[in-house]
Amino acid sequence: MAKKFELNEVEVWDGNYAASQALRQAQVDVVAAYPITPSTPIVENYGAYQANGFVDGEFVMVESEHGAMSGCVGAAAAGGRVATATSSQGFALMTEVLYQASGMRMPIVLTVVNRALASPLNVRGDHSDMYLGRDSGWIQLDAFNSQEAYDLTLCAFKIAEHLDVRLPTMVHQDGFTTSHKAQNVRPLQDEVAYKFVGDYKPVDDMLDFTRPVTHGAQTEEDWHFEHKAKQHKALMDSPKVIDEVFKEFKELTGREYKRVESYMMDDAEVAMVILGSSVETAVLAAKELREKEGIKVGIIAPRNFRPFPFDLIRDELDRENLKAVVCMDKSAPGGAMGALFNEVAGALTSTKARPMVTNYIYGLGGRDFSIEEAQRIMKEQKAHADAGHITTQIQQFSGVRGPKLGFYETRRGK
Amino acid sequence: MVEIRWHSRAGQGAVTGAKGLGSVVATTGKEVQAYALYGSAKRGAAMNAFNRIDDKPITNHETKMSPDYVFVIDPALAFSDDITKNDKPDTKYIITTHLPKEELIAQIPELQDKKDRVYVVDCIQISLDTIGRSMPNTPVLGAFMKVSGMYDLDFFLENMKKVLSKFPQKIIDANMEAITRAYNEVK
Numbered sequence: 305m306a307k308k309f310e311l312n313e314v315e316v317w318d319g320n321y322a323a324s325q326a327l328r329q330a331q332v333d334v335v336a337a338y339p340i341t342p343s344t345p346i347v348e349n350y351g352a353y354q355a356n357g358f359v360d361g362e363f364v365m366v367e368s369e370h371g372a373m374s375g376c377v378g379a380a381a382a383g384g385r386v387a388t389a390t391s392s393q394g395f396a397l398m399t400e401v402l403y404q405a406s407g408m409r410m411p412i413v414l415t416v417v418n419r420a421l422a423s424p425l426n427v428r429g430d431h432s433d434m435y436l437g438r439d440s441g442w443i444q445l446d447a448f449n450s451q452e453a454y455d456l457t458l459c460a461f462k463i464a465e466h467l468d469v470r471l472p473t474m475v476h477q478d479g480f481t482t483s484h485k486a487q488n489v490r491p492l493q494d495e496v497a498y499k500f501v502g503d504y505k506p507v508d509d510m511l512d513f514t515r516p517v518t519h520g521a522q523t524e525e526d527w528h529f530e531h532k533a534k535q536h537k538a539l540m541d542s543p544k545v546i547d548e549v550f551k552e553f554k555e556l557t558g559r560e561y562k563r564v565e566s567y568m569m570d571d572a573e574v575a576m577v578i579l580g581s582s583v584e585t586a587v588l589a590a591k592e593l594r595e596k597e598g599i600k601v602g603i604i605a606p607r608n609f610r611p612f613p614f615d616l617i618r619d620e621l622d623r624e625n626l627k628a629v630v631c632m633d634k635s636a637p638g639g640a641m642g643a644l645f646n647e648v649a650g651a652l653t654s655t656k657a658r659p660m661v662t663n664y665i666y667g668l669g670g671r672d673f674s675i676e677e678a679q680r681i682m683k684e685q686k687a688h689a690d691a692g693h694i695t696t697q698i699q700q701f702s703g704v705r706g707p708k709l710g711f712y713e714t715r716r717g718k
Numbered sequence: 719m720v721e722i723r724w725h726s727r728a729g730q731g732a733v734t735g736a737k738g739l740g741s742v743v744a745t746t747g748k749e750v751q752a753y754a755l756y757g758s759a760k761r762g763a764a765m766n767a768f769n770r771i772d773d774k775p776i777t778n779h780e781t782k783m784s785p786d787y788v789f790v791i792d793p794a795l796a797f798s799d800d801i802t803k804n805d806k807p808d809t810k811y812i813i814t815t816h817l818p819k820e821e822l823i824a825q826i827p828e829l830q831d832k833k834d835r836v837y838v839v840d841c842i843q844i845s846l847d848t849i850g851r852s853m854p855n856t857p858v859l860g861a862f863m864k865v866s867g868m869y870d871l872d873f874f875l876e877n878m879k880k881v882l883s884k885f886p887q888k889i890i891d892a893n894m895e896a897i898t899r900a901y902n903e904v905k
Contacts, residue, residue: 485752486736486750487749488749
């Protein structure tokens with residue numbers, strides 16, 4: 305029986321430590337992991353808990369992240385609660401197996417500390433790895449600070465393992481900005497956290513020898529499509545359970561999570577759609593701008609990146625008073641508009657209000673996102689709103705040296 | 719909001735010091751941030767650590783700050799780092815040096831108009847004498863308590879003991895002595 309870990313009501317934890325404590329409290333059966341900056345401390349701490357008797361489960365050291373996720377798939381198929389952590393190149397190496405895990409409906413929890421993808425080599429945070437996972441069939445939750453990294457990791461087990469979901473779930477936090485920033489965290493006591501997560505319920509576990517099953521079978525054109533359609537439907541139906549779990553978590557802790565977080569949107573004339581730790585900075589910038597210059601700025605932050613909350617985003621954007629929306633993408637778009645822009649713009653097309661929408665690429669490789677820059681961008685949206693048309697190019701870059709970069713002109717209202 | 723920027727070399731314990739300070743401050747009901755700016759920094763490379771302290775939750779994740787206090791815990795960094803970067807008219811400097819205050823200030827042009835806001839203490843020598851190796855991170859916190867008046871020395875020592883509780887008693891005692899000496903010796 306695992307030893308109880310003494311916790312204070314308020315701890316000062318960074319996001320990595322917070323995530324590792326949540327894994328410990330969930331009493332995971334198998335963690336198969338390969339360390340990579342900046343998520344290394346998650347598995348390092350977990351290994352220490354295991355070695356010191358704070359967890360009963362197994363810790364499997366593997367030769368690579370591909371091996372780590374493969375180990376997780378095997379353990380999950382066997383019938384255990386499974387989790388691991390990774391970042392960046394490790395995430396990229398895992399990608400092949402991420403699709404296997406979701407296709408096989410293995411409710412694995414992956415804590416991802418978001419980091420840029422090489423080349424050039426960079427250990428600092430952006431959302432390249434998070435975006436790389438967006439078609440992998442996993443549920444993706446996004447934490448904006450260390451408290452949320454802890455809370456959402458506990459929620460992730462409950463969502464992933466729910467019998468109506470059975471899908472692997474990632475909990476994202478920003479490399480260094482969240483993972484290495486110690487902040488006040490209010491953890492649950494061990495027994496309270498475990499009770500919330502609940503006992504693991506195996507489904508078609510391979511260790512049940514009385515009922516032999518096959519996982520990961522070959523299907524070809526005869527059944528592949530039906531499997532994928534079913535998997536997609538499971539993702540599209542998962543918000544019901546996600547909402548329930550968030551509601552239960554709020555009843556337990558008073559901390560409220562929504563699939564789309566929104567701030568000051570009721571009377572907003574311009575809005576910023578943004579992800580990760582930058583959400584909190586943006587909210588601060590917007591509040592200041594409202595006070596100082598009276599510009600009505602609102603912030604929309606998808607907490608649930610996958611399944612993409614198309615409906616909720618549309619609800620937030622379909623407001624008569626809302627004139628201009630900027631979507632902030634912290635990932636190199638690779639010859640397209642940013643992914644967040646594309647998805648938000650997609651949701652916008654069927655709104656009545658159809659506000660103008662523009663795109664910024666920002667913060668790549670850990671480039672600092674300042675309140676000042678956030679406010680400059682917000683004021684630019686106000687200029688679009690006042691002019692009645694987009695006054696800049698549709699896609700721009702924020703905080704990058706060299707000649708000003710921008711792409712595409714509007715064809716509306718000029 | 720109180721903001722602190724540490725100038726340190728990787729390996730001198732600035733991150734541990736910043737987190738230790740954050741942990742002590744959090745016990746008094748305040749909200750804290752402790753973070754650092756480093757990537758694949760090697761031991762000895764110049765780096766920054768940061769603290770934010772406030773009465774309400776801190777949601778600013780901008781790395782850059784205009785510090786109220788600047789801690790320079792490696793003597794050479796007072797000369798080679800831009801220690802006055804983004805400072806304010808009342809930013810206070812706590813600098814580790816073996817030099818007398820006037821002699822140090824005379825050699826750093828940026829500090830000429832800030833003489834009354836510069837405090838010196840030899841955290842390197844103090845840590846060598848007490849801890850037995852160059853570890854200026856905890857002594858500078860003693861100096862900070864004196865300069866800022868944030869908490870009584872005894873209160874700080876008591877809480878810092880808890881933060882260091884995973885270390886052997888000998889190390890804890892040495893750190894307490896180092897903090898106390900820096901508190902008394904900072905000028």
